Amino acid sequence: MATTTASLTISSGDLTGDALSLSSTATFTKAGTTTGLDQTTGVGRILYGSAGVNTLIAHAAYTADKAHKLYIKNPSGTAAENIVITLASQSIGRLYAGDFALIPWNGDTDIKVTTSDSNMVVEYLLIFEA
16 A cells, blocks of 8 residues: 655744744545555656646546645746646636645646746646546
């Protein structure tokens, strides 16, 4: 059985009046079970030659209503370059240079990214169940 664990730590000495330190860990499991997710696309990088909307993950290739997990990163070093993540017609967020997102995805709609500039790279990894 595959075991995939994600950890996130958020810390700041000056965001609030007190020092902030949050840490959380989760093990990715199949929907409604304790069995680990055992499929992956592998880490990929796509170079989009022009600015605009692109389908990053086509939902038809994956089973709907499952506990898929998606990692997306904007590896750009240029502060103004950003990527907008869209599910169905709903924009869920914007990733600026160096930003990343780890989101649950139930596999029922395409995942689209809109790049702000030409020749931008989007890094991604989908961990999923068949």
